Amino acid sequence: HPEEVPELPEGVASHLREEGIEALYPPQADAVEAGVTRGESLVASVPTASGKTLIAELAMLSSVARGGKALYIVPLRALASEKKAEFERWEDYGFDIGVSTGNYDSDGEWLASRDIVVATSEKVDSLVRNGAGWIDDLTCVVADEVHLVDDAERGPTLEVTLGKLRTLNPGLQVVALSATVGNADAVAEWLDAELVESTWRPIDLRMGVHYGNAISFDDGSQREVPVESGGRPTAALVDDALAGDDDVARESGDDQGSSLVFVNSRRNAEASAKRLRDVTAAHLTDDERGRLAELAAELRDVSDAETSDTLADCVAKGAAFHHAGLAPEHRSIVEAAFRDRLVKCVSATPTLAAGVNTPSRRVIVRDWRRYDGEFGGMKPLDVLEIHQMMGRAGRPGLDPYGEAVLLAKNSETRDELFERYIWADPEPVRSKLAAEPALRTHALATVASGFAHTRAELLEFLGRTLYATQTDDSSRLETVTDDVLAYLDRNGFIERDDGSLSATSIGHTVSQLYLDPMTAAEIIDGLEWADANRGEMARALGDGSGAATADGSDAATADRPSANSDGVAAGSDSDDDPPSTGFQRASELASNTGDERGSDADGPAAADNSDPEEALDDVTYPTALGLFHLVSRTPDMYQLYLKSGDRETYTEVCYEREAELLGRTPSEYEDVRFEEWLSALKTAKLLEDWATEVDEDRITERYGVGPGDIRGKVETAEWLLGAAERLAGELGLSPVPVREAKKRVQYGVRDELLALAGVRNVGRKRARRLFEAGIESRADLREADKSTVLGALRGRRKTAERILENVGRQDPSMDDVTSDGSAAQSTG
Numbered sequence: 001h002p003e004e005v006p007e008l009p010e011g012v013a014s015h016l017r018e019e020g021i022e023a024l025y026p027p028q029a030d031a032v033e034a035g036v037t038r039g040e041s042l043v044a045s046v047p048t049a050s051g052k053t054l055i056a057e058l059a060m061l062s063s064v065a066r067g068g069k070a071l072y073i074v075p076l077r078a079l080a081s082e083k084k085a086e087f088e089r090w091e092d093y094g095f096d097i098g099v100s101t102g103n104y105d106s107d108g109e110w111l112a113s114r115d116i117v118v119a120t121s122e123k124v125d126s127l128v129r130n131g132a133g134w135i136d137d138l139t140c141v142v143a144d145e146v147h148l149v150d151d152a153e154r155g156p157t158l159e160v161t162l163g164k165l166r167t168l169n170p171g172l173q174v175v176a177l178s179a180t181v182g183n184a185d186a187v188a189e190w191l192d193a194e195l196v197e198s199t200w201r202p203i204d205l206r207m208g209v210h211y212g213n214a215i216s217f218d219d220g221s222q223r224e225v226p227v228e229s230g231g232r233p234t235a236a237l238v239d240d241a242l243a244g245d246d247d248v249a250r251e252s253g254d255d256q257g258s259s260l261v262f263v264n265s266r267r268n269a270e271a272s273a274k275r276l277r278d279v280t281a282a283h284l285t286d287d288e289r290g291r292l293a294e295l296a297a298e299l300r301d302v303s304d305a306e307t308s309d310t311l312a313d314c315v316a317k318g319a320a321f322h323h324a325g326l327a328p329e330h331r332s333i334v335e336a337a338f339r340d341r342l343v344k345c346v347s348a349t350p351t352l353a354a355g356v357n358t359p360s361r362r363v364i365v366r367d368w369r370r371y372d373g374e375f376g377g378m379k380p381l382d383v384l385e386i387h388q389m390m391g392r393a394g395r396p397g398l399d400p401y402g403e404a405v406l407l408a409k410n411s412e413t414r415d416e417l418f419e420r421y422i423w424a425d426p427e428p429v430r431s432k433l434a435a436e437p438a439l440r441t442h443a444l445a446t447v448a449s450g451f452a453h454t455r456a457e458l459l460e461f462l463g464r465t466l467y468a469t470q471t472d473d474s475s476r477l478e479t480v481t482d483d484v485l486a487y488l489d490r491n492g493f494i495e496r497d498d499g500s501l502s503a504t505s506i507g508h509t510v511s512q513l514y515l516d517p518m519t520a521a522e523i524i525d526g527l528e529w530a531d532a533n534r535g536e537m538a539r540a541l542g543d544g545s546g547a548a549t550a551d552g553s554d555a556a557t558a559d560r561p562s563a564n565s566d567g568v569a570a571g572s573d574s575d576d577d578p579p580s581t582g583f584q585r586a587s588e589l590a591s592n593t594g595d596e597r598g599s600d601a602d603g604p605a606a607a608d609n610s611d612p613e614e615a616l617d618d619v620t621y622p623t624a625l626g627l628f629h630l631v632s633r634t635p636d637m638y639q640l641y642l643k644s645g646d647r648e649t650y651t652e653v654c655y656e657r658e659a660e661l662l663g664r665t666p667s668e669y670e671d672v673r674f675e676e677w678l679s680a681l682k683t684a685k686l687l688e689d690w691a692t693e694v695d696e697d698r699i700t701e702r703y704g705v706g707p708g709d710i711r712g713k714v715e716t717a718e719w720l721l722g723a724a725e726r727l728a729g730e731l732g733l734s735p736v737p738v739r740e741a742k743k744r745v746q747y748g749v750r751d752e753l754l755a756l757a758g759v760r761n762v763g764r765k766r767a768r769r770l771f772e773a774g775i776e777s778r779a780d781l782r783e784a785d786k787s788t789v790l791g792a793l794r795g796r797r798k799t800a801e802r803i804l805e806n807v808g809r810q811d812p813s814m815d816d817v818t819s820d821g822s823a824a825q826s827t828g
């Protein structure tokens with residue numbers, strides 16, 4: 001019983017009892033036995049949903065009660081807020097909870113006053129790099145989902161961060177929570193921790209394979225789930241779960257079972273939900289239909305992308321899909337509605353399996369293979385991953401048992417699936433640290449934040465990682481380290497002198513900005529290239545060929561004939577023919593691409609022949625597109641793939657806009673480099689569309705992405721441009737164009753709207769409508785006729801008042817403005 005744990009602070013045990021936690025689950029009791037509430041380090045390797053979070057809470061609360069401070073590391077940002085919300089119930093007992101998300105370049109000093117801090121491993125890594133003082137006060141660190149050290153991308157960060165925290169705080173308690181893995185003992189050995197390993201689950205899990213007309217379970221039993229001829233097994237399984245089970249109904253009083261369907265792509269998730277909504281619709285009550293209609297309306301309001309509508313249409317009928325392309329608001333609405341048993345079935349990509357607490361009566365693993373580019377085809381998923389999906393089956397307090405079902409088309413596959421996933425043990429986790437991209441970043445950070453001053457110290461630090469405990473071949477780590485050090489030296493990020501290592505000033509900046517050194521090198525090259533070639537490029541732009549497009553008003557966006565915002569068309573009062581002398585490159589471009597604007601008589605021919613230098617002053621260079629392209633070609637940006645036909649499209653864009661790109665375009669014969677250049681260009685075009693106010697739904701359509709992807713790209717671009725701004729400043733280059741490009745992606749507007757879009761509650765669409773109503777600045781908002789403001793805001797009084805308040809208007813009240821703002825009269 002929690003009452004029997006003396007280290008727990010006052011009130012905690014009785015609070016737990018109120019929550020219905022009467023007794024500790026066996027793995028939790030084992031953890032207490034092993035000393036987790038007395039400051040002992042622990043690795044808990046137990047199945048999904050068997051109470052790992054409480055183990056962490058017991059450790060953190062008792063550590064804080066002894067005067068310490070705790071940190072809970074989550075693998076995903078979405079989980080950070082979820083965990084914080086969960087821990088906030090301890091605030092009543094005097095524990096302050098803080099969550100650290102947001103920028104990677106601050107030290108989060110305010111967190112010093114919190115007892116428990118929740119953050120992602122990337123965020124913790126950056127806090128350490130930025131020298132957050134409170135890190136030294138930590139007494140307890142929890143690593144959630146520690147098996148992700150196996151992940152090539154995020155794993156090394158978690159591994160190195162745990163290493164640094166332990167170096168900074170000798171005696172630090174480390175509590176690592178893991179799914180069941182093949183080598184939990186190795187993880188425990190690495191962390192000098194006790195091991196609690198268990199397969200215990202609070203709800204029985206029956207695993208099986210559906211083939212033909214029945215599910216065969218691992219206990220030898222069968223359940224008939226016939227599939228009509230031409231029908232789909234998934235639909236039959238979802239229907240069967242909803243139809244219920246008399247035995248279950250007798251036990252739990254609830255005979256309606258929900259289903260979670262795992263598929264391998266976003267497109268499949270959407271298609272599956274669209275089919276299954278007809279199944280779920282048949283099981284809804286009138287009351288549920290009403291509540292679902294409200295949720296559907298909420299979902300439609302989240303964004304104007306088509307995904308919102310598709311999702312809303314499904315949810316109205318009791319089905320949903322869930323994947324990383326959704327906006328965070330979409331996802332949380334779907335998750336909550338599923339937990340409330342309103343949404344009966346969710347078709348999801350495996351991202352849902354990691355983390356977010358969404359238990360279901362039945363889990364259907366429809367796709368157990370996923371396309372893998374490196375593998376060159378469909379590759380079976382890891383046992384660990386499938387087990388995590390299956391572990392979502394069984395709702396505590398609702399279901400007597402959970403069911404996890406794989407699908408087989410024939411009896412051989414059924415047997416294979418039993419062998420491969422049901423009888424199989426999960427794989428061991430393996431460190432991915434000894435790869436160049438990971439070491440490049442972490443070697444620089446380790447040197448820059450003073451964890452190593454010599455090559456030997458660096459190797460010694462790396463020697464305490466999981467990687468080192470897992471390899472007999474220490475020479476590999478040494479070789480990669482030396483390669484990486486040579487790279488960092490070559491690029492001016494570190495200095496090597498007789499075995500001693502130190503970070504240069506720019507190296508420190510790169511580490512604090514949380515950039516991959518290769519990203520920083522690319523940005524620095526691009527900015528320096530722009531500086532060296534400014535004259536030539538700006539002339540090419542100013543002279544017309546690039547001018548018409550420099551603010552993104554290409555054919556696709558030309559439907560918005562607004563002012564040429566980057567000022568590149570200055571001087572366009574000249575109707576002269578396109579100049580020819582001295583602008584060789586530009587006229588070449590114009591004729592190469594057949595861009596009619598280049599030769600159009602009323603095209604904006606900026607530089608007339610008289611004084612080219614004067615015209616240059618009016619040209620913004622580098623342009624936003626050039627900067628978007630620069631950050632899009634760094635390893636810190638996920639680029640969009642080129643689909644069929646894209647190569648031609650973007651090759652054309654590339655030549656049209658070449659004068660804006662910061663660096664020489666690779667030759668078309670350099671296949672790989674050219675492809676990458678074009679992928680980055682496609683990504684840059686998405687950002688440019690966003691920053692020229694193209695509608696979200698048009699962007700999703702044009703690039704085949706979801707609204708969540710747009711936000712992801714925009715956030716990354718904002719971060720990288722912010723970093724580029726700092727780097728430009730340090731290199732003595734003008735940061736102004738970079739800052740402007742950053743603001744334009746941040747707000748998703750052309751530059752004439754920057755002032756308005758920066759006002760809270762305004763946003764890109766409202767800013768445009770206000771602007772069109774003649775309100776162009778904050779000052780205008782303070783002065784403007786209220787009915788004009790209300791009209792531009794489509795009669796939304798509350799919004800209008802809030803906005804006026806935010807710009808500091810004396811009397812923001814809309815009470816005296818009539819109707820929906822269409823009437824300009826005050827009722828007086």
Ligand code: ADP
Pocket residue numbers: 020021022023024025028047048049050051052053054357396
């Ligand atoms: P995990 O992190 O292992 O996936 P969770 O910590 O989310 O699992 O726990 C799953 C559910 O079990 C939560 O809803 C939690 O409140 C509940 N739970 C945890 N421990 C107990 C317990 N000892 N008694 C009853 N319920 C518990």
